[in-house]
Amino acid sequence: MRFLAATWVALALLAGCQSPLPTREELAVLDYGPRPEDYEKIVRDYLRTRLVEPDFALIEFKAGPKPLYQKETVLRARQYGWAVCVMINDKDRRGAYEGFYPMVLYIRGGKVVAANGDGLERAAGVRYAHAQCRELGYEVP
Numbered sequence: 001m002r003f004l005a006a007t008w009v010a011l012a013l014l015a016g017c018q019s020p021l022p023t024r025e026e027l028a029v030l031d032y033g034p035r036p037e038d039y040e041k042i043v044r045d046y047l048r049t050r051l052v053e054p055d056f057a058l059i060e061f062k063a064g065p066k067p068l069y070q071k072e073t074v075l076r077a078r079q080y081g082w083a084v085c086v087m088i089n090d091k092d093r094r095g096a097y098e099g100f101y102p103m104v105l106y107i108r109g110g111k112v113v114a115a116n117g118d119g120l121e122r123a124a125g126v127r128y129a130h131a132q133c134r135e136l137g138y139e140v141p
Contacts, residue, residue: 033109043084046112086103087101
C-alpha cells in the first residue's frame with residue numbers, strides 16, 4: 001500500500017514539472033491542418049484496436065473538434081491538433097461494463113496523433129483528459 005501511495009506522489013510531482021508556456025510565435029507556426037469533418041470515424045477507427053469489446057463499447061462524443069495545444073511535461077511530449085473529448089464505457093475481460101471515463105484525442109492529417117486517458121498512462125491521462133474536456137467545453141461529471 002505504501003508503494004502505491006509513493007507511486008502516486010511521484011507521478012503527481014512529475015506531472016507538475018511542465019515546460020514554460022509557448023510563445024505566440026511558437027504557437028503561430030503549428031500546423032493543425034484543416035478541421036476533420038469525419039472526426040467521429042477517425043476516433044472510432046483508432047479506438048477499435050484499443051478497446052476490449054469495440055463493437056459493444058459506448059462512445060459518446062462530448063466536445064470538439066477544436067484546436068488544442070498540450071504543453072510538454074516530464075511524462076508526455078507536446079501535443080497539438082484538433083482535439084475531441086469523448087466518454088467511453090468499454091467492457092472488461094469478463095464482459096461487464098467498467099463505467100465511463102474521459103478521453104481526449106488529438107487529430108492531425110486525418111489520424112489520431114495522441115490521446116489522453118487510455119493505455120498505460122490511464123491514471124495520469126484521465127486527469128489530463130478531465131482538464132482538456134473542460135477546455136473544449138465539456139465538464140466531466
